[in-house]
Amino acid sequence: MNKRQTAALETKRKLITAGLELLREKGFDAINVEDITQKAGVAKGTFYTYFKRKEDIVLDISRVPFSEIADEIENMKELHIIEKLIHYYHRFMECVESCGINVCRQWTRDVLDPNNVPETKDGQKWKYDYDMLKNILDNAVRNEELKENTPTELLTHIIISELYGMMTCWCMSDGKFEPLDWTDKFCEVQLKTMLEKYIRR
Amino acid sequence: MNKRQTAALETKRKLITAGLELLREKGFDAINVEDITQKAGVAKGTFYTYFKRKEDIVLDISRVPFSEIADEIENMKELHIIEKLIHYYHRFMECVESCGINVCRQWTRDVLDPNNVPETKDGQKWKYDYDMLKNILDNAVRNEELKENTPTELLTHIIISELYGMMTCWCMSDGKFEPLDWTDKFCEVQLKTMLEKYIRR
Amino acid sequence: MNKRQTAALETKRKLITAGLELLREKGFDAINVEDITQKAGVAKGTFYTYFKRKEDIVLDISRVPFSEIADEIENMKELHIIEKLIHYYHRFMECVESCGINVCRQWTRDVLDPNNVPETKDGQKWKYDYDMLKNILDNAVRNEELKENTPTELLTHIIISELYGMMTCWCMSDGKFEPLDWTDKFCEVQLKTMLEKYIRR
Amino acid sequence: MNKRQTAALETKRKLITAGLELLREKGFDAINVEDITQKAGVAKGTFYTYFKRKEDIVLDISRVPFSEIADEIENMKELHIIEKLIHYYHRFMECVESCGINVCRQWTRDVLDPNNVPETKDGQKWKYDYDMLKNILDNAVRNEELKENTPTELLTHIIISELYGMMTCWCMSDGKFEPLDWTDKFCEVQLKTMLEKYIRR
DNA sequence: GATGAATGAGCATTCATTCAT
DNA sequence: AATGAATGAATGCTCATTCAT
Numbered sequence: 001m002n003k004r005q006t007a008a009l010e011t012k013r014k015l016i017t018a019g020l021e022l023l024r025e026k027g028f029d030a031i032n033v034e035d036i037t038q039k040a041g042v043a044k045g046t047f048y049t050y051f052k053r054k055e056d057i058v059l060d061i062s063r064v065p066f067s068e069i070a071d072e073i074e075n076m077k078e079l080h081i082i083e084k085l086i087h088y089y090h091r092f093m094e095c096v097e098s099c100g101i102n103v104c105r106q107w108t109r110d111v112l113d114p115n116n117v118p119e120t121k122d123g124q125k126w127k128y129d130y131d132m133l134k135n136i137l138d139n140a141v142r143n144e145e146l147k148e149n150t151p152t153e154l155l156t157h158i159i160i161s162e163l164y165g166m167m168t169c170w171c172m173s174d175g176k177f178e179p180l181d182w183t184d185k186f187c188e189v190q191l192k193t194m195l196e197k198y199i200r201r
Numbered sequence: 202m203n204k205r206q207t208a209a210l211e212t213k214r215k216l217i218t219a220g221l222e223l224l225r226e227k228g229f230d231a232i233n234v235e236d237i238t239q240k241a242g243v244a245k246g247t248f249y250t251y252f253k254r255k256e257d258i259v260l261d262i263s264r265v266p267f268s269e270i271a272d273e274i275e276n277m278k279e280l281h282i283i284e285k286l287i288h289y290y291h292r293f294m295e296c297v298e299s300c301g302i303n304v305c306r307q308w309t310r311d312v313l314d315p316n317n318v319p320e321t322k323d324g325q326k327w328k329y330d331y332d333m334l335k336n337i338l339d340n341a342v343r344n345e346e347l348k349e350n351t352p353t354e355l356l357t358h359i360i361i362s363e364l365y366g367m368m369t370c371w372c373m374s375d376g377k378f379e380p381l382d383w384t385d386k387f388c389e390v391q392l393k394t395m396l397e398k399y400i401r402r
Numbered sequence: 403m404n405k406r407q408t409a410a411l412e413t414k415r416k417l418i419t420a421g422l423e424l425l426r427e428k429g430f431d432a433i434n435v436e437d438i439t440q441k442a443g444v445a446k447g448t449f450y451t452y453f454k455r456k457e458d459i460v461l462d463i464s465r466v467p468f469s470e471i472a473d474e475i476e477n478m479k480e481l482h483i484i485e486k487l488i489h490y491y492h493r494f495m496e497c498v499e500s501c502g503i504n505v506c507r508q509w510t511r512d513v514l515d516p517n518n519v520p521e522t523k524d525g526q527k528w529k530y531d532y533d534m535l536k537n538i539l540d541n542a543v544r545n546e547e548l549k550e551n552t553p554t555e556l557l558t559h560i561i562i563s564e565l566y567g568m569m570t571c572w573c574m575s576d577g578k579f580e581p582l583d584w585t586d587k588f589c590e591v592q593l594k595t596m597l598e599k600y601i602r603r
Numbered sequence: 604m605n606k607r608q609t610a611a612l613e614t615k616r617k618l619i620t621a622g623l624e625l626l627r628e629k630g631f632d633a634i635n636v637e638d639i640t641q642k643a644g645v646a647k648g649t650f651y652t653y654f655k656r657k658e659d660i661v662l663d664i665s666r667v668p669f670s671e672i673a674d675e676i677e678n679m680k681e682l683h684i685i686e687k688l689i690h691y692y693h694r695f696m697e698c699v700e701s702c703g704i705n706v707c708r709q710w711t712r713d714v715l716d717p718n719n720v721p722e723t724k725d726g727q728k729w730k731y732d733y734d735m736l737k738n739i740l741d742n743a744v745r746n747e748e749l750k751e752n753t754p755t756e757l758l759t760h761i762i763i764s765e766l767y768g769m770m771t772c773w774c775m776s777d778g779k780f781e782p783l784d785w786t787d788k789f790c791e792v793q794l795k796t797m798l799e800k801y802i803r804r
Numbered sequence: 805g806a807t808g809a810a811t812g813a814g815c816a817t818t819c820a821t822t823c824a825t
Numbered sequence: 826a827a828t829g830a831a832t833g834a835a836t837g838c839t840c841a842t843t844c845a846t
Binding site for chain 6: 636637648650656
């Protein structure tokens with residue numbers, strides 16, 4: 001990577017950092033492109049070198065924390081499926097919380113209509129999460145942790161809905177509950193019960 | 202109610218109907234106040250006789266179907282708590298589906314930040330749903346359908362998250378699955394299992 | 403017409419007047435919508451109450467002088483066809499000259515692609531002129547001023563091309579020749595010769 | 604010419620070719636410098652190695668076909684002046700047609716104001732055509748094909764107006780008539796008649 | 805000669821909202 | 826209650842052009 005490419009990457013990073021901070025602080029609608037570029041110390045037009053539309057930066061902002069979850073689960077081969085899932089719940093909501101409520105809101109607004117989200121797989125985060133989780137469950141069936149007849153598709157659907165639902169409710173309640181506390185309770189009362197009958201001993 | 206009041210009500214109804222149709226068709230951001238008034242056959246300014254801000258019409262649009270669920274459950278005294286909840290799940294998603302994906306999206310976007318939706322209690326639909334559902338569960342404890350130690354708050358939270366999550370996922374998937382089919386499966390695999398240990402026999 | 407409608411008409415007139423003056427002075431590309439509204443003494447947004455796009459005002463500016471030619475010819479029943487046509491040539495170029503070179507240029511640029519010119523017949527000024535002129539010639543055939551076999555369609559085409567061509571050349575030469583002088587010479591040397599053999603005596 | 608010069612010429616050729624294609628397809632305003640460079644397979648900045656401003660490429664594009672007409676007429680010494688002129692009409696419209704309607708439009712828009720097209724003589728294409736044509740007529744006077752008193756200036760003016768007018772009308776009609784067919788009729792009915800009285804026998 | 809990141813002026817356009825009628 | 830002309834703030838976005846590499 002030559003000097004120019006490095007500089008370009010650095011510029012993009014500055015924009016994302018500035019955008020993240022502003023978004024956290026004020027929310028998407030309350031900031032404009034110029035606010036971001038000003039904070040990043042670049043020209044207004046430079047924004048459009050890296051993002052096609054104002055909204056697109058949100059995807060990049062939120063991609064950072066989420067993208068790591070998949071890898072983590074991969075590297076937990078020794079753990080039981082239940083523990084993997086608990087970890088998944090936990091990390092998902094941790095990311096949600098660390099992004100902050102405004103970023104979450106805008107991200108949700110954006111991806112609510114996948115047609116708004118151009119080209120990338122990121123527009124399909126839902127699908128991505130779904131596939132990843134289903135894969136984890138299917139592997140557990142293959143590893144004989146879960147019974148043959150486990151409805152992995154349905155379980156995946158339920159879990160994803162619950163996570164996205166918790167996030168949505170958190171935004172709607174204006175952050176009135178602690179995501180991580182509730183996540184733990186959800187796992188205890190719901191996740192474990194639901195999986196119990198599919199666990200192989 | 203005199204003639205004038207009737208006419209006024211009729212005008213409001215026309216606005217809501219027009220707004221609903223447009224919202225379904227195009228989504229909130231793609232329409233403006235004039236679109237609505239034009240379709241309703243009234244002048245632009247008339248909109249502001251009935252709604253303080255553009256967003257406010259969405260609340261009126263979405264209130265219609267949802268507000269009926271509460272009453273229905275009220276009138277099902279003879280049913281078992283499980284059946285009431287199944288009915289709740291079912292009706293909720295029925296409303297979601299009948300509103301259409303664009304209305305759902307916009308409604309979600311709006312209420313995602315309750316600070317945007319002031320003055321009306323409907324801006325707190327989440328809270329309203331929550332309270333109503335918790336009430337149903339608490340009643341079931343009082344009626345001795347559920348055990349004394351049932352964590353009604355947690356169960357309510359889980360159910361609401363699941364419903365809102367299913368709705369969110371439906372929007373994100375661009376309507377790729379059938380809400381009602383999945384709802385039924387959710388009830389079967391998840392709801393029933395989760396409640397089982399709290400049921401009094 | 404009530405007070406409000408009168409006021410609206412007045413506003414539009416102010417915009418057209420302001421636009422005409424600025425256009426004459428500086429040319430289309432050198433002025434922006436705000437210049438026009440400022441000169442007209444109205445708010446920027448008001449421009450868009452009357453014109454869908456910046457370009458559209460040019461059509462209204464130029465329509466004024468041209469639209470009268472048709473009526474004039476109508477009211478010259480006693481004149482010979484040759485004299486009518488000479489009058490037509492003359493008046494056309496008079497309008498061109500009185501509009502000024504910048505208005506002409508922009509008008510030509512606009513209508514050069516009829517797909518740019520929305521809805522109205524005015525976008526089809528060429529067609530309008532053509533039809534009107536052909537009508538004059540056809541009437542002359544009917545009145546037995548011109549012979550039965552006169553190729554009115556072709557003659558119309560030639561005349562219209564010549565007029566639009568003279569206008570185009572005038573713009574291209576940056577106003578280096580006097581439109582009216584040349585028009586008279588055109589009529590003398592070309593128009594008369596061309597028509598001669600179709601004149602009935 | 605060394606290797607580097609050859610490569611440079613090749614790059615310029617690629618840009619012109621790409622520009623021509625895009626211009627035909629979409630028209631000048633609808634394309635930007637990046638479209639052209641992308642299609643040509645070079646970097647954006649390279650454009651400015653060869654053209655001072657975006658508009659300048661149009662001149663290079665349109666120069667190609669037109670510039671040949673002059674030479675052709677030169678090499679037709681044995682033909683009669685009438686036939687030369689007919690050839691001129693024909694070739695002019697052939698060029699117009701082969702350039703395509705969008706290129707014609709843009710070219711017309713550009714040269715409509717010669718102040719926009721400085722530095723090159725081609726900005727004065729009108730003048731160039733005029734001079735060339737006048738030269739042909741003057742030669743015909745000198746060769747005693749035309750009478751001494753032929754108003755060559757006026758005839759040139761008429762012919763040029765007619766050709767540019769036909770082109771303008773063709774654009775305005777959105778290509779609704781066949782330029783070449785009409786050109787032939789024009790020559791037959793108008794050009795020949797007009798010249799007749801100046802022909803020496 | 806070629807590159808492509810950076811620039812930043814420039815502007816059309818939208819539209820929620822107001823208010824005199 | 827209804828109207829619809831007027832408002833004017835607000836801003837996303839384009840893109841020709843420059844210049845360090």
